[in-house]
Every structure is written in C-alpha cells, then in structure tokens.
Amino acid sequence: MMKMLRAMREPLKYVQGRDALLQFHKEMEYMGKRWLFVCSNSGYKACHEKLEKSFGTSDDYRRYEIFGGISSNGEIKKMMAIVEEDKIDTVVAVGGGSAVDTAKATAYYTGKHIVILPTVAATDAPCTGLSVIYNDDHSFDRYLFYPTNPDAVMVDTTIIANAPVKFLIAGMGDALGTYFEGRASIRTESSSLEGTGITRAGQALARLCYD
Incomplete structure (x- = not known):
C-alpha cells in the first residue's frame, strides 16, 4: 500500500508589521498597474487611507x-465583470473571511493575481487555498x-489590534486549536x-503559534 503523501502549502509572500499597508505599493507593485480592491465596509474604512498613501504619486x-x-x-460574477471591464491585473481582498473568499474566487476565475489584506484575526481565509x-x-x-494559495498576504498589525476584541479572541482560540x-x-x-498528510x-509552525 502506498504511503500517504505529505504536503505544506502557504502564500508565496507574507508581509507583516505595524502600519504595513503604508508599504503596500512598494511590496506588491511587481503584480501590475491596475488594481481592484474587494472591500468589506469596515475594511474600506480601516484601510483606504493607508492604501492611497502607499501609492504616493503613482498613476496606477x-x-x-x-x-x-x-x-x-x-x-463573484459582479467582481469578475469589473475585472474584465477595467482590465485589472491584481485583485486585492480587504476585510474578513467573506471578502477574502469573494476576492480569491474572482481572481481564480479571471486568472489574475490575488493579494489578501486581512482586517481581523478570526479567520483562516487569508492564507488558505479554498x-x-x-x-x-x-x-x-x-x-x-x-x-495554489494566495500570491501575497499583508498583515497590518495596527489594523488587527484596533479591530473588535472578540475577533482577536476568536483568532487566538482558532490558532491554539490548530496545534x-x-x-x-x-x-x-x-x-x-x-488530501495529504501534515x-x-x-506542525512546528502550529506549535510555535500555540506557544
């Protein structure tokens, strides 16, 4: 009997830090010049100003x-139509799990890059391939x-820290359980x-998260 394969999947690029979104364009500009940000209401409010500052004088x-x-x-179909009409290069998710899942599906069906900007810690969606x-x-x-998993994930820890406390608690509980x-x-x-083994x-990353 063939032994089960083991596999590890993760984003191609992961960036994290205080006020990280101020460096969004610098870190992600290799993905193109035309961007669609799929935002939750709260995600737009929390991230829009920093994102615009990151572009500076760029004409993207x-x-x-x-x-x-x-x-x-x-x-998803609505966002796909926008990608085609506006000739978008990269789809960016801004928000929680539903915004992330919508953006990932949009990018997948249109063959575009996908970047994830999570605004809460209470979801696995940013780094996963589903x-x-x-x-x-x-x-x-x-x-x-x-x-594949997302092209890039950027975590602005200031935004995560300023989100409602219940989301941080939920994320901590989820992280503890992963180990x-x-x-x-x-x-x-x-x-x-x-379909593959761990x-x-x-497992070492899960243990580090638990510790």
Whole structure:
C-alpha cells in the first residue's frame, strides 16, 4: 500500500508589521498597474487611507468596491465583470473571511493575481487555498479548492489590534486549536482537507503559534 503523501502549502509572500499597508505599493507593485480592491465596509474604512498613501504619486489605476457581505455566486460574477471591464491585473481582498473568499474566487476565475489584506484575526481565509461559496439566497453552495494559495498576504498589525476584541479572541482560540488538530493528524496518519498528510514543518509552525 502506498504511503500517504505529505504536503505544506502557504502564500508565496507574507508581509507583516505595524502600519504595513503604508508599504503596500512598494511590496506588491511587481503584480501590475491596475488594481481592484474587494472591500468589506469596515475594511474600506480601516484601510483606504493607508492604501492611497502607499501609492504616493503613482498613476496606477485603483478601484475600490464594497462587496455585498457574503461570498455568493452573484457577488463573484459582479467582481469578475469589473475585472474584465477595467482590465485589472491584481485583485486585492480587504476585510474578513467573506471578502477574502469573494476576492480569491474572482481572481481564480479571471486568472489574475490575488493579494489578501486581512482586517481581523478570526479567520483562516487569508492564507488558505479554498473559498466557501454561497448561493445568492445565502444558502451554502460548495467549497472551492484552488491549485495554489494566495500570491501575497499583508498583515497590518495596527489594523488587527484596533479591530473588535472578540475577533482577536476568536483568532487566538482558532490558532491554539490548530496545534492539536495537526498533532492528531500526524499521530493517526490522517489527511487534511486537501488530501495529504501534515508535514513536520507545518506542525512546528502550529506549535510555535500555540506557544
């Protein structure tokens, strides 16, 4: 019997720090000149000013769209149409899990780069290679798995720290649980959602997070 493969997946680039969004353009400009920011209401308010400052005198095209609050098929199609009409190079998610899942699906279906700017710590969506997709009536539709994880994730720790405390607490709880989930998977030779086993390197990161 063939032994189960182990695999570790992560974003191609990860940037984190206080007021990191002020360096957004400097860190991400290699991805193109035309940007679509898929934002939650709170994400737009928290990030727009810093993002605009990061572009400085650049003449890059930027479009900010407030999405409908859920990663539905209709919202994804709406954002895909904008990507095509405005000849967007890179889709950027600004907000929590639903905004991130919407942006990831939009980028995947249009073949564009994807950058994630999370505004809360309470979701796995920024670094993972899947989206949870809903129907337009808010009923669950499917899990959409991607062949790769996001091109880049940028975490502005000032924004994370200023988010409602409940989101930080939820994120801490989720992070603590990851270590035990990974340990159980390794001990039982069980596969992850992506069908492969957990690597020792991945488990070491989970333990570091727990500690």
